[in-house]
Amino acid sequence: MRPIEILLTSISAAALALLAVLVLPTGDETAFQHEVGESRATEAPREIREVHPGHYEAIVHAYEGGFEPSEIRVPVGSTVTFKVLSSEDYHGFAIQAADVNLSLAPGIAEEVVHTFGDTSVVYYYCTVYCGNNHYAMLGKIVVE
Numbered sequence: 001m002r003p004i005e006i007l008l009t010s011i012s013a014a015a016l017a018l019l020a021v022l023v024l025p026t027g028d029e030t031a032f033q034h035e036v037g038e039s040r041a042t043e044a045p046r047e048i049r050e051v052h053p054g055h056y057e058a059i060v061h062a063y064e065g066g067f068e069p070s071e072i073r074v075p076v077g078s079t080v081t082f083k084v085l086s087s088e089d090y091h092g093f094a095i096q097a098a099d100v101n102l103s104l105a106p107g108i109a110e111e112v113v114h115t116f117g118d119t120s121v122v123y124y125y126c127t128v129y130c131g132n133n134h135y136a137m138l139g140k141i142v143v144e
């Protein structure tokens with residue numbers, strides 16, 4: 001390998017290791033209740049999955065005009081860790097009737113944890129005016 005190839009390989013390995021540290025769960029699930037954290041990521045897989053019984057992780061991508069996913073369904077009593085990333089602009093992520101309000105800067109994943117107690121439908125929305133499609137940035141959480 002040429003020196004430049006060795007350098008690029010080393011950088012790639014370091015980036016993957018950093019991503020693994022940021023994405024893997026810590027195992028300290030009892031401390032989660034409205035905790036807000038920050039981590040860096042370059043790409044967000046978009047999914048909802050149960051990481052422990054009753055504890056879900058939702059990866060949400062904010063973009064001008066919406067969120068992906070635009071609908072999240074969780075059982076009553078679920079604790080959800082939202083990992084929210086905007087890749088291209090400044091946005092916000094707030095959940096109706098919950099103490100959740102994140103400011104999103106491009107390329108920086110923000111994290112918040114919330115527990116949903118009762119059967120309900122609540123909406124999440126952008127709190128930073130981001131252009132003509134700002135008011136279309138709406139998603140739905142169905143607690144069932």
Ligand SMILES: [Cu+2]
Pocket residue numbers: 091092126127128129130131133134135137
């Ligand atoms: Cu907006």
